[in-house]
Amino acid sequence: xxxxxxxxxxxxxxxxxxxxxxxxxxxxxxxxxxxxxxxxxxxxxxxxxxxxxxxxxxxxxxxxxxxxxxxxxxxxxxxxxxxxxxxxxxxxxxxxxxxxxxxxxxxxxxxxxxxxxxxxxxxxxxxxxxxxxxxxxxxxxxxxxxxxxxxxxxxxxxxxxxxxxxxxxxxxxxxxxxxxxxxxxxxxxxxxxxxxxxxxxxxxxxxxxxxxxxxxxxxxxxxxxxxxxxxxxxxxxxxxxxxxxxxxxxxxxxxxxxxxxxxxxxxxxxxxxxxxxxxxxxxxxxxxxxxxxxxxxxxxxxxxxxxxxxxxxxxxxxxxxxxxxxxxxxxxxxxxxxxxxxxxxxxxxxxxxxxxxxxxxxxxxxxxxxxxxxxxxxxxxxxxxxxxxxxxxxxxxxxxxxxxxxxxxxxxxxxxxxxxxxxxxxxxxxxxxxxxxxxxxxxxxxxxxxxxxxxxxxxxxxxxxxxxxxxxxxxxxxxxxxxxxxxxxxxxxxxxxxxxxxxxxxxxxxxxxxxxxxxxxxxxxxxxxxxxxxxxxxxxxxxxxxxx
Amino acid sequence: xxxxxxxxxxxxxxxxxxxxxxxxxxxxxxxxxxxxxxxxxxxxxxxxxxxxxxxxxxxxxxxxxxxxxxxxxxxxxxxxxxxxxxxxxxxxxxxxxxxxxxxxxxxxxxxxxxxxxxxxxxxxxxxxxxxxxxxxxxxxxxxxxxxxxxxxxxxxxxxxxxxxxxxxxxxxxxxxxxxxxxxxxxxxxxxxxxxxxxxxxxxxxxxxxxxxxxxxxxxxxxxxxxxxxxxxxxxxxxxxxxxxxxxxxxxxxxxxxxxxxxxxxxxxxxxxxxxxxxxxxxxxxxxxxxxxxxxxxxxxxxxxxxxxxxxxxxxxxxxxxxxxxxxxxxxxxxxxxxxxxxxxxxxxxxxxxxxxxxxxxxxxxxxxxxxxxxxxxxxxxxxxxxxxxxxxxxxxxxxxxxxxxxxxxxxxxxxxxxxxxxxxxxxxxxxxxx
Numbered sequence: 008x009x010x011x012x013x014x015x016x017x018x019x020x021x022x023x024x025x026x027x028x029x030x031x032x033x034x035x036x037x038x039x040x041x042x043x044x045x046x047x048x049x050x051x052x053x054x055x056x057x058x059x060x061x062x063x064x065x066x067x068x069x070x071x072x073x074x075x076x077x078x079x080x081x082x083x084x085x086x087x088x089x090x091x092x093x094x095x096x097x098x099x100x101x102x103x104x105x106x107x108x109x110x111x112x113x114x115x116x117x118x119x120x121x122x123x124x125x126x127x128x129x130x131x132x133x134x135x136x137x138x139x140x141x142x143x144x145x146x147x148x149x150x151x152x153x154x155x156x157x158x159x160x161x162x163x164x165x166x167x168x169x170x171x172x173x174x175x176x177x178x179x180x181x182x183x184x185x186x187x188x189x190x191x192x193x194x195x196x197x198x199x200x201x202x203x204x205x206x207x208x209x210x211x212x213x214x215x216x217x218x219x220x221x222x223x224x225x226x227x228x229x230x231x232x233x234x235x236x237x238x239x240x241x242x243x244x245x246x247x248x249x250x251x252x253x254x255x256x257x258x259x260x261x262x263x264x265x266x267x268x269x270x271x272x273x274x275x276x277x278x279x280x281x282x283x284x285x286x287x288x289x290x291x292x293x294x295x296x297x298x299x300x301x302x303x304x305x306x307x308x309x310x311x312x313x314x315x316x317x318x319x320x321x322x323x324x325x326x327x328x329x330x331x332x333x334x335x336x337x338x339x340x341x342x343x344x345x346x347x348x349x350x351x352x353x354x355x356x357x358x359x360x361x362x363x364x365x366x367x368x369x370x371x372x373x374x375x376x377x378x379x380x381x382x383x384x385x386x387x388x389x390x391x392x393x394x395x396x397x398x399x400x401x402x403x404x405x406x407x408x409x410x411x412x413x414x415x416x417x418x419x420x421x422x423x424x425x426x427x428x429x430x431x432x433x434x435x436x437x438x439x440x441x442x443x444x445x446x447x448x449x450x451x452x453x454x455x456x457x458x459x460x461x462x463x464x465x466x467x468x469x470x471x472x473x474x475x476x477x478x479x480x481x482x483x484x485x486x487x488x489x490x491x492x493x494x495x496x497x498x499x500x501x502x503x504x505x506x507x508x509x510x511x512x513x514x515x516x517x518x519x520x521x522x523x524x525x526x527x528x529x530x531x532x533x534x535x536x537x538x539x540x541x542x543x544x545x546x547x548x549x550x551x552x553x554x555x
Numbered sequence: 556x557x558x559x560x561x562x563x564x565x566x567x568x569x570x571x572x573x574x575x576x577x578x579x580x581x582x583x584x585x586x587x588x589x590x591x592x593x594x595x596x597x598x599x600x601x602x603x604x605x606x607x608x609x610x611x612x613x614x615x616x617x618x619x620x621x622x623x624x625x626x627x628x629x630x631x632x633x634x635x636x637x638x639x640x641x642x643x644x645x646x647x648x649x650x651x652x653x654x655x656x657x658x659x660x661x662x663x664x665x666x667x668x669x670x671x672x673x674x675x676x677x678x679x680x681x682x683x684x685x686x687x688x689x690x691x692x693x694x695x696x697x698x699x700x701x702x703x704x705x706x707x708x709x710x711x712x713x714x715x716x717x718x719x720x721x722x723x724x725x726x727x728x729x730x731x732x733x734x735x736x737x738x739x740x741x742x743x744x745x746x747x748x749x750x751x752x753x754x755x756x757x758x759x760x761x762x763x764x765x766x767x768x769x770x771x772x773x774x775x776x777x778x779x780x781x782x783x784x785x786x787x788x789x790x791x792x793x794x795x796x797x798x799x800x801x802x803x804x805x806x807x808x809x810x811x812x813x814x815x816x817x818x819x820x821x822x823x824x825x826x827x828x829x830x831x832x833x834x835x836x837x838x839x840x841x842x843x844x845x846x847x848x849x850x851x852x853x854x855x856x857x858x859x860x861x862x863x864x865x866x867x868x869x870x871x872x873x874x875x876x877x878x879x880x881x882x883x884x885x886x887x888x889x890x891x892x893x894x895x896x897x898x899x900x901x902x903x904x905x906x907x908x909x910x911x912x913x914x915x916x917x918x919x920x921x922x923x924x925x926x927x928x929x930x931x932x933x934x935x936x937x938x939x940x941x942x943x944x945x946x947x948x949x950x951x952x953x954x955x956x957x958x959x960x961x962x963x964x965x966x967x968x969x970x971x972x973x974x975x976x977x978x979x980x981x982x983x984x985x986x987x988x989x
Binding site: 082124 | 599601603604607721732760761762763765766767768770771772774775781782783795798799802803805806807808811812815824827829830832833835836932934935936940942
């Protein structure tokens with residue numbers, strides 16, 4: 008998609024020579040009157056007129072068509088507000104570099120406000136994709152060709168099939184070749200020759216394509232009068248066998264997918280719980296404001312994006328340390344200002360931190376407004392990793408999973424290998440003894456709470472990529488966080504990790520059968536029963552510390 | 556427990572300054588020469604996101620009416636209270652407005668549960684409530700005027716559009732788990748079945764409030780929609796859960812061209828707070844879009860921007876509902892010559908007031924109004940492009956004709972029926988149950 012304009016222009020010419028060599032009379036340089044008319048109604052017409060104009064443009068076959076239609080599809084075709092000229096814009100972060108759609112002449116850079124976009128409806132987008140698909144079948148980029156083949160396969164008529172057949176021999180890229188082959192094989196299933204049909208089914212059996220499944224399903228179904236849609240029994244049995252074959256694979260992929268969904272839900276749970284595992288698990292402080300510390304992290308991401316609107320990806324990465332620092336500082340302030348006076352009084356701590364959470368929420372409401380803030384997702388985090396037609400993993404979840412594991416390992420290392428970690432463990436095990444050994448317990452408390460809060464902030468950055476950034480963000484996660492920590496075993500980081508992932512996976516395996524609401528209830532019921540049986544969670548703390 | 560604590564905080568922290576502001580706003584007002592109008596919208600808590608705008612809209616409308624010389628020679632005075640997104644507090648505040656402040660009418664509520672909570676109070680004290688939000692129907696109270704859409708003014712036309720114009724054959728009804736989606740989906744399911752849609756072609760899914768992990772549901776929808784038949788999602792997903800839902804759709808490669816989503820709770824205001832990229836091309840059904848090009852609408856937008864002093868703020872459907880409701884109330888009071896609830900309730904039936912999108916809205920005997928229905932596609936600037944609209948106004952139907960239990964029931968608050976749930980078969984008014 009990101010072909011520079013000049014190359015695109017050249018390949019437009021090349022495409023036109025190739026695909027529309029029949030239209031020998033069309034002169035690519037001088038614009039014809041109907042073409043200009045079509046452009047005009049594209050520019051000024053109502054939605055139905057615009058639809059007509061697109062069809063007309065496709066018929067007239069002018070050299071600029073591909074560039075114009077592609078720009079239209081991408082939302083880069085504008086009219087200038089001053090002289091209502093039709094222009095193609097290329098985003099340069101501050102505004103648009105525009106060029107005249109008719110002549111192709113560059114017109115320099117303009118502001119966003121100087122242009123008004125030509126809007127589309129879904130129907131028009133579909134038409135556009137098909138037209139562009141035909142034009143782009145011989146594009147240089149294999150990804151573009153693959154998209155073109157897929158777009159064309161949806162409405163394959165004889166003309167399209169001829170184009171595809173012609174392309175199949177020349178095609179070098181395996182993925183594109185495969186897509187063409189499947190389309191043609193699907194076509195062969197309609198062949199009058201039985202042998203061809205059998206061959207097609209045999210060949211399609213090994214393909215992971217939804218189209219194939221639908222087609223085979225249709226063949227074994229009965230129609231309204233109770234007759235089989237497919238009259239030939241041999242073919243029907245063959246289709247049935249092929250379906251079983253494909254469905255087995257489908258089932259495998261769908262369990263892989265469910266495990267991935269579970270892991271990624273688990274990763275979110277672990278991320279939001281891990282900070283709590285430190286403040287609640289290690290220090291024994293019930294911090295109801297934990298969710299709000301995550302919210303602060305999410306808002307930090309928003310602010311970072313506002314500060315550097317042109318570098319989305321970097322701003323998200325930079326938000327990670329920034330969110331850590333901000334949430335840690337707020338956490339330390341809460342600890343020094345309130346919690347340290349309440350050690351050993353869990354009920355008071357709970358109420359006081361709940362108050363803090365309300366104060367934090369309302370301050371965010373006053374500063375940023377009660378409306379949710381829009382945090383954009385960087386390009387590399389959107390979309391999915393398409394392994395085949397049946398299995399695709401979304402990038403944002405994938406990165407969050409990796410990120411969660413990184414944070415976990417880092418935290419474990421801090422606790423195991425640094426001086427702070429040693430002191431934290433010492434204070435957690437026996438406060439008085441640690442104090443007697445000269446450890447400044449008050450300072451360690453503040454640092455530990457800061458560490459836990461900072462990690463909550465980091466979790467907030469991850470959450471900003473998958474959910475709303477608003478004042479209520481924290482509330483949605485606080486109960487889940489406590490659940491994970493208690494289930495995993497208070498004071499045990501590894502327990503939190505295992506608990507988070509197993510709850511995530513359990514939830515996702517239940518969801519298809521029970522529905523989202525009931526799945527959540529079932530998981531909660533399970534935890535209640537589990538805690539009855541094992542009050543100290545999955546991995547109870549051993550030794551003397553556990554008794555105190 | 557948390558709710559109660561939250562309330563105590565909310566009350567102390569929030570109401571004092573608001574009350575002070577309200578008093579400070581009308582320093583010269585005396586109780587005798589003003590007509591009080593209650594504004595019952597949450598200014599804190601989860602619903603503040605939607606309801607704060609409606610409070611501002613009401614203040615603007617009242618302000619403008621005062622500039623025109625007030626009503627019946629008196630100035631209007633807004634009494635703003637904050638029910639803090641807490642349903643029982645809605646009832647408490649409504650009682651306060653009616654007994655302590657003695658307001659002539661209340662404009663307020665957003666969620667159905669808040670309306671249900673106010674209902675007994677407003678009926679007991681014979682007040683007037685204007686409710687501006689699209690809702691599930693199956694209700695008509697003597698004391699409530701429903702200026703938002705009933706299901707036949709939003710959900711049913713949207714399904715008709717998908718079925719007839721886009722050729723949709725398989726349906727996913729996805730909603731948040733509470734009364735509005737459950738009732739709407741029940742009506743839609745009955746409607747689809749009446750249109751010969753097979754049970755296996757309907758998938759119904761409910762999720763908790765604020766659901767954020769949509770992975771498996773979107774994967775299910777994708778599978779459901781991959782059978783080759785055109786599939787659409789009818790979404791009654793509420794509030795915050797929408798953003799992660801559309802994000803997941805985008806990430807899993809479900810585009811509006813393959814499986815369009817038509818939403819009943821996503822408007823301009825909600826779109827202004829989110830990254831619209833994954834939503835482009837998806838649909839919404841409303842009775843008003845900010846993008847509709849009429850002089851009335853342009854005037855309203857201009858007035859709003861001047862009042863709120865921010866040219867970037869958007870207008871939305873419930874704001875128009877308040878605009879219509881307020882102007883109908885003003886006309887009814889003028890017609891009756893008094894703000895007495897009984898007189899106004901009688902006078903308002905049949906009153907007409909212009910829609911911002913063209914045509915005249917009329918208050919019907921069932922306390923609903925007539926509205927045009929628009930379907931729009933979401934654009935990346937957070938606005939809608941109208942792709943379809945009804946060619947005439949649709950009358951709001953309180954009791955759905957597609958549910959067997961409410962089919963024979965009608966609401967008519969004019970004599971001789973004078974009843975909110977009159978059974979046309981048994982010829983009986985089953986009293987005030989909703």
